[in-house]
Amino acid sequence: MLNKNEIFETIQMIDNQNLDVRTITMAISLFDCITSSREETAAKVYDKIYSRAKNLVKTGDDIAAEYGVPIVNKRVSVTPVSLIGAASGGYMEIAKAMDKVAEDIGIDFIGGYGALVHKSATPGELEFLETIPDALASTKKVCSSVNVGSTKSGINMDAVRILGEKIKRLAYLTRDRDSIGCTKFVAFCNAVEDNPFMAGAFNGAGEGDAVINVGVSGPGVVQYAVSKAKGESIDTIAEIIKKTAFKITRVGQLVAKEASRRLNAEFGIVDLSLAPTPKIGDSVAHILEEMGLSSVGAHGTTACLAILNDAVKKGGLMASSSVGGLSGAFSPVSEDIGMINAARKGSLSVEKLEAMTCVCSVGLDMIAIPGDTPASTISAIIADECAIGMVNNKTTAVRVIPVYGKGVGEEVSFGGLLGNAPVMPVRSESAETFIARGGRIPAPLHSNKN
């Protein structure tokens, strides 16, 4: 029999420490929708997603009500559209069908308007990359990601150059809303095929027909647990985080199992990432500060993040039968109140964030940068992140927003979970000649493992 303390601990976590399941993402394969006609392909895409995911929102809400744990987002991810539209060239039509079906079934976001060009791009994929700004600017819920590098293949610098330009274009097309289109696009190195989080979720070619991937959350729970351990040594802190992560992940595992059973879909993975929100008490930055930093961005931040990330993984791995996705602490700036405050007072810089990405899961995420940042500088930021991911055998990503018409220190507001942030400075020195070279950064020596 459960004891009272355990029951009230769980309730406290949900009520006061913002424990929630961040997302149930249904990953759907669209390979059976490929035809040589644009309209027919788009119609099949709509029908496939509708038929598989029509009950996703209701099922998520039912599970949330029965278990008493909030499930914040219900999302769908699909096979990279560059593959599905290659035979017909109807990429934009597919984007519109995705947006329509997302609206009709009531989900929050739909991901997978993407391409995998980490070694090279086909003519079809190059054509696809051109459509990204228009596709994201003319839809509401469609998210896009492009994988431009991997440890195994190196970094496709031609694609990196193109993406810098596309991000600028997307910022311009959505200039009336602080360039919000850029919040729906992410460039990856070592992208994972089962990520449930946006903007980078897609259903990889090696995945099943309909798969449930769940992303947990709970930075507030970890922060609370750490706050109870004043004066304790680092080993104790790591143990506390591990135990807390175990409990959080068990909730994710339970929800993922139950959702896949009810939706008649495969259970994919639980993603252990601690995803923050702009709410007070739901911040990854505040965990780091609780560990003993006066502000995130201080020297020591990278070390604290490394401890956190490792402990979360160790605790989470035993709690789930299948761990995947990105699985690490996220450090998005505009979506984390602690990061926002640190950026505002100037204690957190893009350079420090880059260092942090060496030890945590994702990368430079949700960072507003000046609107007049050259495309080549954005490409160079992507190249730097990809180099970190490629050499360290990990996923890294870049989701920056060059806010059209705004400069350093001005505020942007995206609303909801996307939050708000000050525009942060980037280096003014140029990498234009480097980016213009194109070609491919060779894969590192340690990629040759066979």
Added chain:
Amino acid sequence: MKAIVTVIGKDKVGIIAKVSGLLSSLDVNVEDISQTILQDYFAMMMLVDVSSAKSFTSVSEKLDELGKKVGVSIRIQHEDIFNAMHRI
């Protein structure tokens, strides 16, 4: 299906009676009950069986309504969330 009902709030006369009365009218069987009072705060948990109840959602809604009327927080959750978190 087994679920846990928790009641948290300022202590008042008759809370247990009201909650168990409502549960009985909804065909929910109470299997175990425990309560404490911590600095004027009433905290009660019940292990209940909802298999005979018409719908979990309506039990949950009625408990929520009662909670609002009495001025305490009442919730019902599937017991598996607690088992998952606290039992290996």
